Amino acid sequence: MRGQALKGHLDLLLLAVVADGPKHGYAVIEELRLRSEDAFDLPEGTVYPALHRLEKAGYLSSSWSEVQGRRRRTYRLTKRGSSALGEQRQSWNEFSQAVGRVLKGVPWPSTP
Amino acid sequence: MAEYAVIDRYLSELEREVRWFRDAEEIIEEVTDHLLEAVAVHARRGLDRIAAQKRALTEFGDPTLVGRAFASTRSGGIAMPTEFTRRSGVALVASSFLWLAALGFIYWSDVADRTRPWEGLPWALYLIGTFTLMAAGVLLAIGILGINRRHGGGLGNTGRLAFWIAALTSVTAFGSWAWGVWLSLFGVGAMVLAIAVHRSEIAPKTAGLLVGIGGGLAAGAAWVFQLTSEPVTLGSGGFTAWIFAGLVIYSVGLASLGVWLKTEEPVDQPDPIATA
Numbered sequence: 001m002r003g004q005a006l007k008g009h010l011d012l013l014l015l016a017v018v019a020d021g022p023k024h025g026y027a028v029i030e031e032l033r034l035r036s037e038d039a040f041d042l043p044e045g046t047v048y049p050a051l052h053r054l055e056k057a058g059y060l061s062s063s064w065s066e067v068q069g070r071r072r073r074t075y076r077l078t079k080r081g082s083s084a085l086g087e088q089r090q091s092w093n094e095f096s097q098a099v100g101r102v103l104k105g106v107p108w109p110s111t112p
Numbered sequence: 113m114a115e116y117a118v119i120d121r122y123l124s125e126l127e128r129e130v131r132w133f134r135d136a137e138e139i140i141e142e143v144t145d146h147l148l149e150a151v152a153v154h155a156r157r158g159l160d161r162i163a164a165q166k167r168a169l170t171e172f173g174d175p176t177l178v179g180r181a182f183a184s185t186r187s188g189g190i191a192m193p194t195e196f197t198r199r200s201g202v203a204l205v206a207s208s209f210l211w212l213a214a215l216g217f218i219y220w221s222d223v224a225d226r227t228r229p230w231e232g233l234p235w236a237l238y239l240i241g242t243f244t245l246m247a248a249g250v251l252l253a254i255g256i257l258g259i260n261r262r263h264g265g266g267l268g269n270t271g272r273l274a275f276w277i278a279a280l281t282s283v284t285a286f287g288s289w290a291w292g293v294w295l296s297l298f299g300v301g302a303m304v305l306a307i308a309v310h311r312s313e314i315a316p317k318t319a320g321l322l323v324g325i326g327g328g329l330a331a332g333a334a335w336v337f338q339l340t341s342e343p344v345t346l347g348s349g350g351f352t353a354w355i356f357a358g359l360v361i362y363s364v365g366l367a368s369l370g371v372w373l374k375t376e377e378p379v380d381q382p383d384p385i386a387t388a
Contacts, residue, residue: 025142026149043173044150048142049181070148071141 010042010050012092015059015077015085022076025051051075059084118165119147122175129179132317139182147172183263183314193262193376200258201374203251208363208370210248211298215359217241218291219352242286245294249282252366256305258373263314270308277301295334295355302327302362309369316372322365330358 017023017031028051029044054060059081062073077085123140130136150168151161159167172178221237256275260267267274281297284290306324309315333354 024145026146029146043177044146044171045143045173045175045178046181048139048146048178052182067145070145072145073138073142 009092010047011054011059012085012088013040014047014050014054015081015088018060018075018077019082019085022074024072024074028075054081115161116148116151116165118162118169119144119151122147122169122172125175126179129175130182132315133182133313143172143178183266193373197258197262198374198376200255200261201370201372201376203258204255204370204373205367206370207248207251207255208366210244210251211366212356212359212363214241214244214248214285215356217244238289245285246282249278249285249298252301253278253282255366255370255373259309259315259369262373262376263312266312266314267308268312270304270311274301274305274308277304292334292338296331299327299331299334299358302331315369319365319368319372322361323369324365326358326360326362326365328358330355330362333358 013032013036014028017028017035020031023031025048029047032040032047051060051062055062055075059078060075061078062075064071064073066072123144126143127136127140130139133139147165147168150171151164154164154167155161217237218241221234221241253275256267256271256278260271260275277297278301281294281301284294284297287293303324306320306327309320309323310317333351337351337354
C-alpha cells in the first residue's frame with residue numbers, strides 16, 4: 001500500500017502499536033511491518049516525525065536510556081493517547097464497516 | 113565510526129537538513145540508534161557490512177525527505193521548495209545588496225546637498241536612493257513570502273507580521289528624508305523576522321539572528337543619535353557608520369537566507385507521509 005493511502009491513518013496505527021507496551025522507534029516500525037504483513041510501503045524515517053508529532057500532541061511520552069553504548073528513545077502511550085486511540089478505533093470500525101457495506105452492494109444496472 | 117562510513121555520510125546529510133531544530137542532536141541520536149540496529153539485523157541475515165548499511169538506508173528513506181518530514185512536525189506545513197521559493201531566494205539576496213546601496217545613495221546625496229544647491233546630482237542621487245530603498249523593501253517582502261510558502265505558512269503569524277512590516281517599510285521609504293520612520297520600521301521588521309525564523313525552526317537560525325541583530329543595531333543607532341544630537345541628516349552625523357555597520361550585519365544574514373532558499377532543488381512531489 002502506498003504511503004498516500006496511509007494518509008490520516010498512520011497516527012492510529014502507531015498508537016495501536018505502542019498501546020501494547022513501551023517501544024523504541026525501530027521496534028514500532030518492526031511491529032507495524034509484522035502486523036501489516038509488509039503491506040505498508042513507507043520510508044521508515046518518516047515514522048519518526050509522526051512519533052514526534054504524537055508526542056507533541058500529548059498522545060505519547062518518551063524517555064531516554066542507554067543500550068549497547070548508545071542512547072535509545074522509548075515511547076509510551078499516555079492516558080490521553082489511550083483515549084484518543086479508543087475514539088479513533090471506533091471511528092475506523094464504523095468507517096470500514098460502512099465502506100464494506102457499500103462495496104458488497106451490486107450497482108444497477110450492473111457493469112461487466 | 114569508520115566501520116559505519118556509509119551510515120556516517122547519511123547522518124551528515126540528515127544533520128544538514130535538521131540542523132536548526134532545537135532537538136537536532138536528539139533526532140540524530142535516535143536515527144543513529146535505528147540505523148545501527150537495522151544494520152545489525154541485516155548482518156545477522158547474512159549481508160556484509162556495506163550491504164547491510166545500504167539496505168538500512170534504503171529502507172529508512174532519502175535524508176531530504178526525512179528532514180522535511182521532521183520539519184513538518186514543527187509547523188504543520190510541508191517543506192516544499194518550488195520555483196517561486198527559489199526566486200524569492202534571489203529576491204532576498206538582491207534585497208540585501210539594495211539596502212546597502214540605497215543607504216549609500218542617500219548618504220551621498222546628503223553629503224552633496226551641503227556643498228551645492230538642491231539640484232542636479234544630489235537630487236538624482238536622492239531619487240535613486242529612494243527607489244532603491246523601496247525596491248529593497250518589496251524584494252524583502254517577496255523573500256519572506258518565499259520562506260513562509262516553502263513551509264506551508266510555517267513562519268506563522270510572526271512571519272506574516274514581518275511580511276507586512278517589510279511592505280510598509282517599502283511604502284514609507286518613499287519619504288526617505290524621514291529616515292527615522294522607515295529605519296525604525298526596518299529595524300522592527302528585521303527583529304520580527306528573526307523571531308519568526310527562530311521560533312519556527314524552518315530556516316537557518318544564525319542567518320535569522322544576524323538579520324535581527326543588524327536591523328536592530330541600525331535602527332537603534334538611528335534613534336540614539338536622533339535623541340542625543342541636533343536634528344541631522346544621514347550625511348551629517350558619525351552615527352551613519354553605526355547604521356552602515358548594522359546594515360552590513362543585516363545584509364550578511366539576509367543574503368545567507370537568500371542563498372539557502374535559492375539553492376534548494378524544487379520538489380514537485382509532496383511527501384505523503386508528512387501529511388498523514
